[in-house]
Amino acid sequence: MLYKTRHRIPMSKPIPPGGIPRVPPEARLRDFARRFRGAVSAAAREAFAARCGALGLRFDDEEIEVFAALATPARVQEFLDTELYYNDDHASVDQEETAAPPRLVLRTGAAHCFEGAMFAYAVNHLHGREPRLVMLEASQDADHNLVVCRDPATGLYGANAQSRYPGLVGRPAEYPTVRALAESYVPFYYSDRTLDPADLTLVGYSEPVDLAAKFGTGWIGSKDPLWDIYYTYIDGGVPFQYFAGGPGDPHLYPLVRALEEGWIRLDAAGEPFVSPDDLPPGAREAREAFFKAYDPERDGPRPRGRAKETEKEFFRLTGTTPIDLEDNAFDLQFFLAAGYRVDRLLKGRSATRGARS
Numbered sequence: 585m586l587y588k589t590r591h592r593i594p595m596s597k598p599i600p601p602g603g604i605p606r607v608p609p610e611a612r613l614r615d616f617a618r619r620f621r622g623a624v625s626a627a628a629r630e631a632f633a634a635r636c637g638a639l640g641l642r643f644d645d646e647e648i649e650v651f652a653a654l655a656t657p658a659r660v661q662e663f664l665d666t667e668l669y670y671n672d673d674h675a676s677v678d679q680e681e682t683a684a685p686p687r688l689v690l691r692t693g694a695a696h697c698f699e700g701a702m703f704a705y706a707v708n709h710l711h712g713r714e715p716r717l718v719m720l721e722a723s724q725d726a727d728h729n730l731v732v733c734r735d736p737a738t739g740l741y742g743a744n745a746q747s748r749y750p751g752l753v754g755r756p757a758e759y760p761t762v763r764a765l766a767e768s769y770v771p772f773y774y775s776d777r778t779l780d781p782a783d784l785t786l787v788g789y790s791e792p793v794d795l796a797a798k799f800g801t802g803w804i805g806s807k808d809p810l811w812d813i814y815y816t817y818i819d820g821g822v823p824f825q826y827f828a829g830g831p832g833d834p835h836l837y838p839l840v841r842a843l844e845e846g847w848i849r850l851d852a853a854g855e856p857f858v859s860p861d862d863l864p865p866g867a868r869e870a871r872e873a874f875f876k877a878y879d880p881e882r883d884g885p886r887p888r889g890r891a892k893e894t895e896k897e898f899f900r901l902t903g904t905t906p907i908d909l910e911d912n913a914f915d916l917q918f919f920l921a922a923g924y925r926v927d928r929l930l931k932g933r934s935a936t937r938g939a940r941s
């Protein structure tokens with residue numbers, strides 16, 4: 585069954601018509617600190633600062649004031665919903681993408697999905713909540729990041745998340761499993777291409793990832809962009825599960841599987857491309873039939889009719905769609921341009937097949 589939320593779901597702080605107000609970074613931090621001062625006792629604040637120090641993390645007094653006040657996942661979610669604007673770093677092709685760490689989020693007052701997740705993970709970790717990161721896997725749509733925490737009193741799961749869409753933010757700890765929690769997002773996860781509430785795109789979710797074990801905790805106190813986590817926290821060592829109708833579980837993230845199987849390769853110049861000859865039996869024919877049947881100008885941004893049927897067959901054989909495979913190859917160029925190598929994504933797997941030209 586799908587667990588549907590019973591709560592009214594808000595989203596990130598509404599952006600005024602004139603855009604996000606421009607405030608000097610340190611002034612914004614001081615304003616946050618002023619408004620959260622006194623939210624916890626002096627003893628609790630000192631205990632929190634001591635825990636940060638034990639982790640080798642040093643924060644400004646104003647940062648401690650805010651972080652210490654966000655002592656529960658519910659308070660973290662309230663902060664995301666009411667204090668942070670959504671950072672749309674894809675608003676235009678000329679806009680520079682960001683991967684701001686938690687300390688910069690406090691200074692900009694804005695965060696996108698990944699930045700909000702890093703903020704929530706950091707604060708929950710500093711409060712000893714043992715958070716985990718879960719990726720929601722979508723088809724022909726953006727994926728989504730959840731920071732999952734288990735309530736120690738009830739054993740139930742909840743999440744923190746940052747989104748500009750209603751229904752895709754956090755959840756209270758009322759779900760018996762991570763799967764049930766992830767499924768609660770399905771009815772709200774409609775296509776960013778069609779904006780049709782009936783066009784649902786969520787297909788699966790990752791097993792929880794322990795960022796502190798994988799990347800340490802130094803990034804929590806850093807002011808440098810978190811590109812290393814952004815590009816590599818999902819790799820060949822992170823299994824995914826389908827919600828329903830998937831061709832086998834657990835499975836790899838589609839880009840990782842495509843690289844491992846050689847469906848995406850690098851040419852002599854190091855540019856990624858889709859290699860139809862390496863697709864499994866029947867998938868190459870399904871791909872050819874799909875692109876013969878699909879006409880974006882006629883059908884719109886999402887396949888329908890005969891194209892939809894061949895897309896389903898391709899998914900049955902590969903766990904992805906022809907459009908997603910092309911998108912993965914396109915997106916891989918940014919990963920490579922950032923200086924990363926394919927073997928970072930194949931960690932724990934064979935790193936040879938996808939790297940061949």
